[in-house]
Amino acid sequence: MYQWDFYTVLQSFDLFLIGLWTTFLYTVGSISIGIVVGLAVCFARLAKLQSVRLLARSYQELFRCTPLLVQIMWAYYALPLLTGYSISNTTAGLLTLSLYVGAFYSEIFRGGINAIERGQTEAGLATGLSRVQVMHHIILPQAIKKMLPAFINQSVIQVKNTSLLYAISVAELTYMTSVVNSETYRPMEAFTLAAVMYFLMLFPLTQFADRFEKNLRQSD
Template sequence: MYNWDFSAIFTGYEAWWLKGVLTTLAYATGTVVGGLIIGVICGMGLLAKRWWLTLPIHIYVEVFRCTPVLVQIVWFYFALPILTGIDMPAWLAAGVGLTLYMGCFATEIFRGGIQSIDKGQWQASRAVGMTYPQMMWHIILPQAIRRMTPPLVNQSVIQFKNTALLYVVAVPDMMYTGYLVVSDTYRPLEVYTGVAIAYFILLYPLTQWGKKLEARRGN
């Protein structure tokens, strides 16, 4: 019989947990925003159809999409300094890895959203004398954004969960905080159950919003 005692993992550790939650939220928000910026830039680059521009973007997307984000974080922290001589602190290595990972998926979502717009609307926009920026701003992007929003929300949920990998480079997120509390209390069941509940509370509203957006898009 195991005696559950959740009070043991919170009493005296409130500041630790608060810092862990805030760090997780900060990384999730920052890397999603950074990834979206990369996605817009690289997605527009893919639409340019210039091989010298699209080739590096394709390489970036495929490399980061086909390798685990954990490997990417560890590589930026341990391998990049050896290759370049630039010592990258843990918080930056983790942030760069997560941002570039989010960016590669955002690139594909953005590209796919733009290209999903019927070609007739592109042709009609040109026929009435719209410039390319006017066409994108008034005709193409408003429709594409509605189509891109549900997959971007779903990818943001995945990105939020990926922040749990920050612990491998000792960034004090919720998982690393849990590791410290377990080392101090020897209560892994309570700690990791509590961490799971915290992730659920933070992510459930976002997943429900994503479902509503998908349902609205289907109507």
């Protein structure tokens, strides 16, 4: 029978807190940049110019169809060889996470916008609103509601994806857990604790998304 000993790992609780905080920062940072990237790419996909659409499409497919871990490694180890400039693990990590989630967000945004029927745009245009005003006052307020569940879902995945930064020694929660493990030799306790922390962060989010989706279906 395994003898649990949380006391030893809890003595390094400050290391977990550092990891938790770093995970939080990378999540918020990459989601924020990802939203901006996602919006830009989404509108590029809806653009009139075919070349713009094609460029946006290529970006989406490149980042959606390669593993995030490969992208992280590539940005950190391969990109400097290509450009001649070294890149910190912070920059490589944040950059890759942001571009990765941006590619997924852009499709979620586009789906939300396309789900709003054409008549809404026509009604706005017919009263003299500009295309920008129609997007701002009529389409986006409705589209955001429709895209929110998928957006939250992708963001939950994003929180967990920060753990891949372990591979380039960013001091996020998974990396710090492995530090604690190598100091205490208590993998069972260390990684259980990490899992509990991730769970406590994300469970409320998925619950919220579920409830929101249910409300949405009722109001329709």
